[in-house]
Amino acid sequence: xxxxxxxxxxxxxxxxxxxxxxxxxxxxxxxxxxxxxxxxxxxxxxxxxxxxxxxxxxxxxxxxxxxxxxxxxxxxxxxxxxxxxxxxxxxxxxxxxxxxxxxxxxxxxxxxxxxxxxxxxxxxxxxxxxxxxxxxxxxxxxxxxxxxxxxxxxxxxxxxxxxxxxxxxxxxxxxxxxxxxxxxxxxxxxxxxxxxxxxxxxxxxxxxxxxxxxxxxxxxxxxxxxxxxxxxxxxxxxxxxxxxxxxxxxxxxxxxxxxxxxxxxxxxxxxxxxxxxxxxxxxxx
Numbered sequence: 001x002x003x004x005x006x007x008x009x010x011x012x013x014x015x016x017x018x019x020x021x022x023x024x025x026x027x028x029x030x031x032x033x034x035x036x037x038x039x040x041x042x043x044x045x046x047x048x049x050x051x052x053x054x055x056x057x058x059x060x061x062x063x064x065x066x067x068x069x070x071x072x073x074x075x076x077x078x079x080x081x082x083x084x085x086x087x088x089x090x091x092x093x094x095x096x097x098x099x100x101x102x103x104x105x106x107x108x109x110x111x112x113x114x115x116x117x118x119x120x121x122x123x124x125x126x127x128x129x130x131x132x133x134x135x136x137x138x139x140x141x142x143x144x145x146x147x148x149x150x151x152x153x154x155x156x157x158x159x160x161x162x163x164x165x166x167x168x169x170x171x172x173x174x175x176x177x178x179x180x181x182x183x184x185x186x187x188x189x190x191x192x193x194x195x196x197x198x199x200x201x202x203x204x205x206x207x208x209x210x211x212x213x214x215x216x217x218x219x220x221x222x223x224x225x226x227x228x229x230x231x232x233x234x235x236x237x238x239x240x241x242x243x244x245x246x247x248x249x250x251x252x253x254x255x256x257x258x259x260x261x262x263x264x265x266x267x268x269x270x271x272x273x274x275x276x277x278x279x280x281x282x283x284x285x
Contacts, residue, residue, distance in 0.1 A: 022179035032158035037181030040226020047117035061103035069131030
């Protein structure tokens with residue numbers, strides 16, 4: 001364990017018991033922790049909270065569709081060296097001046113054991129995870145241009161997130177400790193909200209959560225609102241001082257909650273609720 005400490009969540013991050021077990025197991029096994037779950041369930045935030053709780057620096061590598069595994073190790077700017085050489089620059093004689101360190105290099109050589117976040121690994125090409133297998137296993141890599149070997153003196157805590165946009169290779173999965181963050185139930189969600197809004201009134205919290213989970217349960221919803229969107233919505237409700245009674249969607253056919261733009265993120269879902277509200281009003285006549 002990192003300096004004998006165990007991850008137990010924090011005042012601002014509610015970690016369920018099984019998530020705490022997963023984090024601590026991955027650290028003990030010195031395996032990357034692969035975290036999956038719905039967008040907005042706190043996967044990225046988990047790495048930041050682990051680093052904060054265990055007093056470790058955080059190094060973040062946010063993966064995009066164009067990201068290559070090599071960029072996490074280092075990049076060699078041959079074009080810049082050629083240009084400097086043509087201009088007669090002395091620095092062109094040393095190839096090391098044109099090596100740009102990647103996030104894994106930073107993590108391997110950090111003076112203090114860090115948490116390395118590889119965020120949304122499933123956004124990249126399917127070969128991206130396989131290209132990192134050896135480096136994550138051995139915690140070292142070779143820099144061909146300089147001939148040096150970069151080796152981790154202290155193994156970083158690696159947390160990898162995925163939104164399940166594509167399947168990850170079996171060889172990669174075998175090397176990870178896996179955890180799926182279930183969407184919080186009402187009790188856990190209440191604790192999460194109270195950690196962010198400790199002074200929220202009980203009636204507002206109760207009505208907002210009821211409305212939120214009713215929205216998520218509507219059949220045909222294209223994108224269910226997430227935890228982060230609920231927190232944004234509650235922040236707006238508090239700023240606008242919305243009457244909690246308005247949030248009761250069962251009254252007067254008001255199925256669309258106030259400030260719904262924080263929860264419903266596409267026109268199809270808004271139109272779905274408008275149709276449901278229209279049908280509800282017609283039935284009450």
